[in-house]
Amino acid sequence: MSKQLSLVKSTVVPVNIENIDTDQIIPARFLKATTRDGFGKNLFRDWRFNNDDENQPKPDFPLNNPKYHGKILVAAKNFGCGSSREHAAWAIKDYGFDVVVSSFFADIFKNNALNNFLLPVVVSDAFLNKIFSAVEKDVNAEIEVSLPEQYIKILATGEQESFDINNYKKTCLLNGYDDIDYLLSIKQDIEEFEHAS
Amino acid sequence: MGLSLFEKIWNKHVVKEIEGGPSVLYIDTHFIHEVTSPQAFKGLEKRGLPVFRPKQVVATADHNVPTINQHLPIKEELSRIQVQTLKDNCEKFGIELYGLGHPYQGIVHVIGPELGITQPGMTIVCGDSHTSTHGAFGTMAFGIGTSEVEMVLATQCLMQSKPKLMRINVEGELNKGVVSKDIILYIISLISASGATGYAVEYAGSAIRSLSMEARMTICNMSIEMGARCGMIAPDDITFDYIKGREFAPAGEKWDDALAYWKTLYSDADAKFDKEININAADIEPMITYGTNPGMGIGVSGHVPALSEIDEKEKPSFEKSLHYMGLQPGANIKGKKVDYVFIGSCTNSRIEDLRMVASFVKGKQKADGVEVWIVPGSKQVEQQAKNEGIDKIFEEAGFMLRQPGCSACLGMNEDKIPAGKYCISTSNRNFEGRQGPNARTFLASPLSAAAAAITGEVTDVREMIP
């Protein structure tokens, strides 16, 4: 897992479906593992395969369409709702994505993604539609996502939009820090808080 | 300016605020279970860290346990390893485990309240989105991911940015046959599966205050189904009476101190909310979902929306959902055949739910061809049901009383609904494949589920009660 993010330039995989819940991203029956690895092969399992059989791929699903590939997953609004399973973020990252773009993310998923160096980028509905149309026109259309400068750009048309991320998380992602490193560094404050209350 | 219930608890738990970032919140109690904790313990080991405050962590096995023959070794290897891993980790790190076979074992959101661990004014987290359940006690309770589980194990703190605040007031009296599950399904159908994303929700109003603790938990439980970070209800005498005398509840002088504090936990009259929604309890009828997210709910006498009633933009998702469910736009929902009935999950598996079902089905028989699973939320609920003779009523009705666990709520163990079959379920999610690949779920209250068990179809329970 790459533990640092900065500039991602890539073609995209579009999944134009709303309210994609984490049960679709990774069904519960694949949550029996006790490690973080290998979830990518079951990403969107039941949308990718008929009868739970890898030899029966559903040709219409974008992940099965060889013309789509890249490090950026683009999905319709309310992505990642439902279960808090971080396995969803692990599966997406393990499959090879570094960025997920949507017009709306569920809260817990967003945190889980950030904690795994998977960047959730929130764009306007209008910009999301522009991305979907750009890919429809040209499957090789490239998107550039810059974390340092907080913009997302459709390279073919030059259209771009800025996105929000809090400064603390941005620093973590750019430098490969995680929250535990930070919290351990303020352990004294935590102990003082315990004494005071 | 006055403070809301949420702000009172939040302010008391902020260890530190980070400029332009989240706040560091102190967590009073951390519940863990077998599915979302193993990778967190691995992470701790990799960093060479102990669990910072093991006495503030409580563990149980629930998601991935069988619900029959719990005394035997778990058959499926991966599940057995997962449950064993929890046991090993708890031993190694000094954490209390209410595992299989323990009289306190059960679904994490059922046992916390029932043992008196969940108390007003606390911060509670668990690697499970339905942690919002505990908010029924006036508790700030968040579902978290595994990295956050690791974070809390390591430091007893969580990083959170402050959510916006929403209050939902439900005023008036509930109609016959309408229970708390219908209230929350109604609310979600109004504001959609993402309508409260980014918010902490407080439920208020006379209809909420009249509810028992079990019923309040059902409501807070499903807050996450509209995207809310948490749901909460101000504690009152009903709350205090529920907690008093429970295993881990404060006693003696400690009780008096606790009570004095708990009584300060309400939203001040001039507290500010970013959004407020008012609902008339009389508008709510028994609810049922027809689609594949919990926002797709209708009154049982209603019909699946016609295509003309759906926003152009939302048509593809709507049609995909109906296709999955095998339903036609505009169709009546009443009379739809069901194959399975599942009464269980952290939403509706408490003793009150089982009592409600038992008093309705007493002397009745399940319909032919319907399979009915009752899965109690905990060992204590199971025992209580037996003490009260509820198990006999179920047996006579042809229902199967299983052992505690999450079961067909998420279809992780062998309790799955077969592909294409319809299940009316008291759980909280009707997502595609949630109860098994290609299983079709109708969410409803325990009362509506019990009615369907007797008739074999989606039924308006109001027609079956005096």
Ligand code: SF4
């Ligand atoms: S019963 Fe269902 S929703 Fe509740 S904790 Fe278990 S799996 Fe999650």
